Amino acid sequence: MNTGVLLSRRDRNKAAKREAIARAAARLFAERGYAATTTLQVAAEADVAEGTLFRYAGTKPELLLMVINEHLRPLVDLSVDAQANDPVDEILLLLGPLISLAESQPDNAAPFLREVLFGEDGPERDESLAIVDRMIARIGTILAPHLDGDVDMTLDEVARWVFSALVSELLRDVVGRTDGGGDRQLVLRTRVRVLLRGLGAA
Structure with missing residues (x-):
């Protein structure tokens, strides 16, 4: 058998399993939440052994990062292509x-953000950090x-400061939410406006 064909088939099988x-995982996390979903349940849903699952995502946090990376990557690319006249609008769009x-x-956003900020090293966390x-x-380009x-401050420092402030606000919101009231977009817009005004950018 041709080695190239064999490798190609093996790669296709690996991609299909992943x-x-x-x-x-995306379906179960969305339906039940990250905390209430086990890796055994995900493996059963995917029709693979749990050991096979761990070959593709070494830990449950890495599995969550894999799922959300797949969700965020194309959306971030689309938002980067979109343009707005106001830097506040552009940042919120991004x-x-x-x-x-x-x-x-x-229930999934909070552990995702915690893992990105404070989680252990791993290939999916590396991908999250790249995003x-x-x-x-x-x-930085917008500002x-x-x-x-x-x-x-350098442009990179300013951009990281703005990003960190907004992610902290999101994390505080999803962890400390009570009745889910309030307009999150309005709150974030106000936060961005205040931050940029302090930088002379809004």
Whole structure:
């Protein structure tokens, strides 16, 4: 048998198993929440052994990161392509996928954000951090034409500060929510406006 064909088939099988695992985890996390879902349940839903699941995601947190990375990656790419005239609008548009996740799946958004910020190293966390770096770089691009020249911070530092402040607000919201009241978009818009005003950018 041709080695190239064999490898290609093996790669296709691996990709199919990974897709099945990610799809099963996404459905169960959305239905039950991350905390209430076990890796054994995900493996059963994906029709693979639990040991096979751990070959694709070494831990349950890595599995969550895999699922949300798959969700965020194309949305972030789309939001980067979109343009708005107001830097506040542009930043909120860029962070739209994270905001949407917090609104639609708060039980998954909180552990995801915690794992990105404080989790153990792993390939899926590396991918999450790469997505975050792209967001931060884009925030820097958005802010560059608007920043006050007297700001005693580099553009990267400013972008990371703005991103961290907004992610902290999202995390506080999804962890400490009570009745789910309030307009999250309005609150975040106000936070961004205040931050940028302090930087001479809004």
